Amino acid sequence: MTAPTAARASDSTVSVENVSRWYGNVVAVNDISFAIGRGITGLLGPNGAGKSTLLHLMAGLLRPSAGSVRVLGAPAWRNPSMYRSIGLVPEREAVHSFLTGRQFVALNARLQRLSQPDAATAAALRTVDLEAAADRPVGTYSKGMRQRVKLAGALVHDPQILLLDEPFNGMDPRQRLHMTELLRRMAEEGRTILFSSHILEEVERLADSVLVVYAGRLAASGDFRQIRRLMIDRPHTFNVRSSDDRRLAAALLGDASVFGVNLVDGRLAVSTSEFGAFARVLPRIARDAAISLYELTPTDDSLESVFAYLVRR
């Protein structure tokens, strides 16, 4: 789709211009351009789509094979001073497991050359609600606690930009809620937050704007509601099993939301352009025709197929 980029160039804190990244013959990121600004942007895509590659390119931890990545106007690659403004939470779980949570966050504070590292450490631990476990070795932490201690390390220097790779992985519902509230609060304070996820609902709950990546390409970007509508109102196919498939097929064809029916091997496949409308009319049509519905199965409802559809658009 040709959606607007997530932020106007003038407002952008991170801009990605015609960036590609390949490993030998494998193209991980393919000619992607966008800009993001203040607020929360979700980087959405199935596993292996190129989200982490894109995030690492923005974090200056991968060299673009082509194109350029700029953070606050400066190149991201080979620019360590950029990390004064960036906090990064990588997806990989590995943390220096022999350190306590407090020592890990303090290490981040000292490497950031903060004037009051201990005070900043205490504040960051309080922010992620990890004070009670702060003096335990990170090696004893649960997955969710590791995510939080990584986040504390990333925001100990109060960065303007936060890059988070699958930050909700391993968190229980309470921790997710806490993380969601925390990120919202930080976004309200004027920060640029980009987080990646392969879960649509996660992005929907949190992000103001979204970047959809599929197979290394930017499938869509912009306002999440517009993209969500596109995802829902795309052609869908359902398999239906009923007491009289043939009569149901004839009745369904009379409805505007249905643009095709197919009876193959005793199965009724229905193509519809409007997911919501079809879901509403099907029971009514069946009831009016005195047909019993036994089964309704979407054939292409995986997130993968949604992304593939967006790329084709």
Place this chain on the structure above:
Amino acid sequence: MSLVEVTFRAMLGRRRTLLMLLLAALPVLVAVLARAGGARLDDGLTAILELGVRTVLPLTALVFGVSALGAELDDGTIVFILAKPIPRWQVAAAKTFVAGALAAALSVGSTLLSGLVIAGLDPTGLATTVASALAVALAAFAYAALFVALSVVTGRALFVGLVYTLVWEGVLAGLLPGTRAFSIREATLTVAAALAPVGAGIDGDIELGQAVLLLAIVLAASLAVTTSRLGGYEVRGTE
């Protein structure tokens, strides 16, 4: 908690420390056996001190050198260090310093103990032992710098390091004298020989100036390589 402190903590894992302590104890054990067997002071001391230079020094430097950065590169925790606004040379220097200090501590300790066991308080023997210990301490940092650099250049740093110490320094230096000019071991022996009393029996096959220059070049060039590679570090295992 500084980068040096974190590196020390990371390096002093129980198993690695135990293995290195056992390795460092080897010349001491040999010295005890030699002393018990009535070894002569002049030959015995030289042989024991050279054993330390040939085994404990390069192997401890190799193990600490390749793991100072290599372990963090392997498990990805290096990202927490490199995603910070610190010059890369400081990271390279901190890692090299820790690896060198640990290798020096074990090698120097091993040299002093094994020398004392053989020579006792004999003035010449003691002076020779201290001279070897000083040379070993100096060389530990050159070796460590080399192996830290190897760990950022190749994923097989341990293997390449072993080939260097065992094949290049161990075999080729014996067969082809010209290769000794590029041997940290020969440089160490030369420095030790220069510091030891005349007639101590330690032989170095290269000139003292050449030895000092070699150690300095290895240290500086290795730090430069490590710094450069860290500057262009790319995260591994990205989807």
